Amino acid sequence: MLPSTRRALLHRVAVGQARGRTPSLVGAVVRDGRLVWSGSRSMIEGHAPDTDTQYRIGSLTKTFVAVLVMRLRDEGLLALTDPVGRQLPELGAEAGALTVGQLLAHTSGLASETPGPWWERTPGELRPELADVLGSDPVKHPAGSRHHYSNPGFALLGALVERLRGVPWGEALRTEVLDPLGMRRTTLLPQAPAAGGFAVHPWADVMTPEAVQETGRMAPAGQLWSTAADLARWAAFLASGHEGVLAPATVEEMRRPAAPPEATDPDGGYGLGVQLTRRGGRSLAGHTGSMPGFLAALWVSVEDGVGALALANCTSGPAVGAVAADLLAITADAEPGFPRPWRPADPVDPALLDLAGPWYWGTSGFALRVRSGSELQLAPLAGQGRGSRFHVEHDGTWTGREGYFAGETLRAVRRPDGTLSHLDLGSFVFTRAPYDPSAPVPGGFPGWSDR
Structure with missing residues (x-):
């Protein structure tokens, strides 16, 4: 990394620590899967934390x-559409x-939080059962109607892991x-060396x-410490991803939007356990976190191959989400x-090359390109219109991976003599010539020569 880049990164950390009035702040940058820079600032000169100092990450x-x-899902032990009560019947009907x-x-x-007292500042022993983290009126909005952040929801997910694995969720996390x-x-x-949290x-x-509480049933919402x-x-x-932990395709699925942004945060969003945001034209995935005495943030930009994180040991002050995003952008x-x-x-496959080239949906021009041997990419020629990438299926069709055609089936339709007639994409007919009169709708056009 260039000296000028290193200085800019350290300057951002220094500004974050000073303006945020936090006892310490650690920043780090990851590129192409490895740590390439780290820096920190502290209120005590000569005692700045390093990359092995633990902070609570909320x-x-x-x-x-x-x-x-998601590991349980990939193993076939549950589906994302399963009601959580199937494994946790004690939750009740709602x-x-x-x-x-x-x-x-x-x-x-x-609900966003448990019934009082506030779980982050009180011992987990006050909430020994799942019913104690939900209360008598836990559902505040119709399911699926909006994004409403819920800490108790992740307490239920932690309990779900424990029920299916037969061990505490923290033990499963360590092993798996x-x-x-x-x-x-x-x-x-916390395990030394660990930063103390302050208000x-x-x-x-x-x-x-700030006191450190062990949060019991609520631990899956924000208990961990890390470096x-x-x-x-x-x-x-x-x-x-990591093939020994979770396949890249599943991690990509987690990063895809699964919840709409709130009107108050149009650049935000949420995947499957992963927070999403847009900053400076970049799509970022990761999460922020806070617990009494600590703030944390981690973002990755897959397109740039860069990730960044920031950790602080104060209850409020530095906008660590912005610090981490700025480190990434710098x-x-x-x-x-x-x-x-x-x-x-x-x-x-020569049959794939037969598909490559220009196609028309009515009068709209598209280009179909062969990528990575068996993946297809459809894109409008004029820069306007619906496109997608497609991956091959065992039956010789292709399935859309993104945009309007995500999940839709693309198939090549051939004439009785084996020659290529047209492409069918979810009933959209693409032909080699605009309004090919020999093709189904939107072909069948009488022909340009008659005009």
Whole structure:
């Protein structure tokens, strides 16, 4: 990394620590799956924390719980459409009818918080049962009607993991996720060296220590502690997956929007346990987190191959989400990654080459290109219109991966003599010539020569 980039990154951390009035702030940048920069500032000169210092990461914990749930889904032990009450019958009819996917995406309609007292500042022993985190009136909105962030929803997901695995969710996390990724400094309770959490007076330069609570049933919503070095590994995982933990395709699924943004935050959104945002024209995925005495944020830009994180040990003050996003942008803008060299694809099926080239839906022109040997890409010639990428299925058709045609089937229709007639994409007929009179609707046009 260039010296000028390093200075800009450290300057952003320094500004965040000073203006945010936090005892310390750690920042780190990940590029192409590895930690490439870290820096920190502290109120005590010469005692700045390093990448092995633990901070409480709050709701970043939810991304870890979501991975455990998606592992269960990929193993066939549950479906995202399953009502959570199928495994947790003690929830009762109303809460039990909410689906696993709705809980992951915060579209279940569950309350944002538990009944009082506030779970973040009180011992978990006050809420020994799941009913204690829900209360008598837990559902605030019709399920699926809107995005409504719910901490108790992730308490239910943690309990779901425990029910299906037969071990505490933290034990499952250690065995199935943290150890395979080499994240040995991510724990349920702090292990030295760990930063102390503080509340800083809003109107005076005075601070006081915050107590650390073990949150019991609510732990899946925000219990974890971690380090910049470990979270760098987590950023790499959220960008690319890990075959020993969760397949890249499943991690990509988690990053896809599953909940609409709120009107008050049009650039926001939520996937499956993953927070989404747009900043400076970039699509970012990750999560922010807060617990008394601590703030955390982690973002990845898959397109740039860059991730960044920020950790602070104060209850409020620095906008760590903005700090992490700025660290990412500084890196990506100052030192943009090199694209992979173009190389010819592996031997391509001649039948696929027969499909490549221009096609017309009515009078609208499209180009169909063969990518990566067996993937197809449909794009409008004039830059306007619906396009998509398609992956091949076992029956010789293709399924859309994005946009309007996501999930739709593309198939090549041939004449009795085997020659290519047209493409059928969810009843949209694409022909080699505009309004080909020999094709089905929207072909059948009498012909341009008659005009």
